[in-house]
Amino acid sequence: MAHSRRELGRLDRRYSLRAWPLPQRVRVSSDGRWLEWSYPRGPGAEQLATRRDPSSELLQAFIGLTDSAAPQIEKFALRWGVFHHRGKAGPGERGRDNLQRWFQTIQGFRGVLGLSGALRIGGIPGLHDLRLAMRLFPRGQRDPYLERVWARCTSLLLATPGRRRTVAAMERGQRIETTRHVLKIVTQSTLRAAHTTPCVILDAGSPNGFCLELAGGSFKAALAAALLNSVISGEGGPAFCDGCGRAHQPRRRSSVGRRSFCDVCRQQGVDNRVRVRDHRAYRRSLRL
Known part of the structure; x- marks a missing residue:
């Protein structure tokens, strides 16, 4: 039976993950700058390992965090994990995450989801979402293309309303292409930061007999998988209240x-x- 190239190229977009350990205790520091965490002592650490499929639940819970709700952050970390940890819990291991970096990532993810949502429904990507997505790339770590995107977004957002409407109407096509490029860079860099790469595995339960799996068990890999699901397949993309x-x-x-x-x-x-x-x-x- 003949198959078209397009049919052969389709993948079941179901990204699964290996288990990763969860901290036993977490606490936001008194100054609100750090999330301090620790893992249990002894062999019981491995019992905390859990397997979760990336879902909209994880993504919505993450981007819904705010810097003024310490109990909310602590509850999230106990359920899903922490950034700094790489996936192997040593007995009694302790550490802390910089919460400023957490919220930069949250804002960046909000922008990415807004951009991908606009493309998916045929809309024009928003300048504010582009600017938020750029927060995933700290200054000094952007290539010349991304620096031009940042400058363009900033100048338009600071322009007068009349000037902004005129320029925005002229650059719609360019903004769509820019957004696609930014989304490509974001997904690649997110996977790289999570120390994980997609690989094709055989899966009899998938329509085509195979699917993608993300190798690497960590909270970062789970976030990368959830973001990949939303950007590529459109699953799990939440809305934001106006x-x-x-x-x-x-x-x-x-x-x-x-x-x-x-x-x-x-x-x-x-x-x-x-x-x-x-x-x-x-x-x-x-x-x-």
Whole structure:
């Protein structure tokens, strides 16, 4: 039976992971700068190893973290793991993560998900999302292309509204290509930072008899897999509330340019207030 090249090239986008250990204790430092963690002493450390498939649950929980909620951060770390740890827990091992780096990564992931979501529904990637995604690349670690992207986003965001609309309309095609390039670099660098690479394995349960697996058991690898699922296959991409900015599961798929609100903001009437504000701004623009 003949198969087209496209059919042979399809992969079942199900990324699985080996188990990784979880810390026994975590604590946000009194100054809020560090997440201190420790693993249990003795052979019981290996009993904490767990296997989780990357899912929207992990991704939404991660990008929903805020720097003002220490209990939320500690609860997340106990369930999913910590950044600094590489996947092999020594008896009684201790360490700490820089929380500033955590929140830079969270903001970067929010931007990446916003960019991939816009491309997936045929929208125009937002300049703010591009700028957030660039936070995954600290200054001094960007190639010349990414430096130009950063400068372009910054100049447009600081421009007057009229100038911004004019330039943005002219550069839509360029912005889509730029976004694709940035997403490619982000996914590659995320996998590299997690010390993991996808490999093809045989899997009788997959439609094509094989699937991709990420080699490497760690929290970083789990995040990389979840991000890969969202960017490539569109799975697990959450929405962000236009009222409070937190990630949430929308009631229905949002169309391009349509605002999205979480249940809490809806109950507080934030959605109605924002719509009234948008309408007034639109009426003012007609009088200019």
